[in-house]
């Protein structure tokens with residue numbers, strides 16, 4: 001079974017907000033410039049994935065000019081062309097395009113994107129707003145999964161009210177065939193909601209990037225029961241070592257089967273990598 005990291009960002013954005021850069025500095029440490037220089041290319045990222053025992057990684061675009069920064073869809077498409085191990089997910093900021101649904105079609109059919117990520121807390125919209133319903137209809141028709149940031153964010157300008165997983169319940173009801181992924185599993189306030197929604201809805205998943213793996217059973221005491229609905233992600237470069245997170249997950253007192261599912265089997269099914 002492959003190991004799949006469902007949440008990775010390119011290190012070199014086209015622009016960073018100062019807060020995002022300061023956060024990166026705090027993770028990377030003193031050799032920030034050297035690390036960026038070494039890790040900016042897709043080849044370096046693929047080498048790191050190999051050394052970490054990761055077979056595939058979902059690479060995320062992000063158009064969040066107010067809160068974090070800009071990593072364009074074109075930039076991510078180009079980055080992922082270097083290796084079939086890198087799987088591009090587009091971002092559509094509904095405030096920056098006239099027709100989010102048309103933009104998604106362009107990204108998928110024109111640029112080869114395999115999924116969509118939305119950032120409601122960074123881009124200030126409710127996930128269940130009627131104005132972006134055509135975007136979900138388009139994703140469902142294209143047969144691609146949609147990741148939605150839920151829970152807390154440390155970056156200045158984030159608005160946490162948009163991060164409540166409960167909004168995703170509306171989407172699961174209205175788009176039953178659409179795969180919906182709760183990024184960060186409701187981090188902070190809403191672990192119980194994210195967990196329950198993933199149990200309740202056949203196509204709703206929880207992704208655990210940004211959560212310390214050794215704390216997972218504290219946040220989700222019943223993790224094992226939901227292991228078919230949980231996806232491993234690192235949020236690199238927001239963590240220094242992907243391998244350390246994988247090792248911590250492997251050390252949890254849950255079944256080997258559950259670990260296999262979380263580390264790759266569930267993601268392979270969603271991404272059609274079986």
Ligand SMILES: [Zn+2]
Nearest residue numbers: 007009235238
């Ligand atoms: Zn992230």
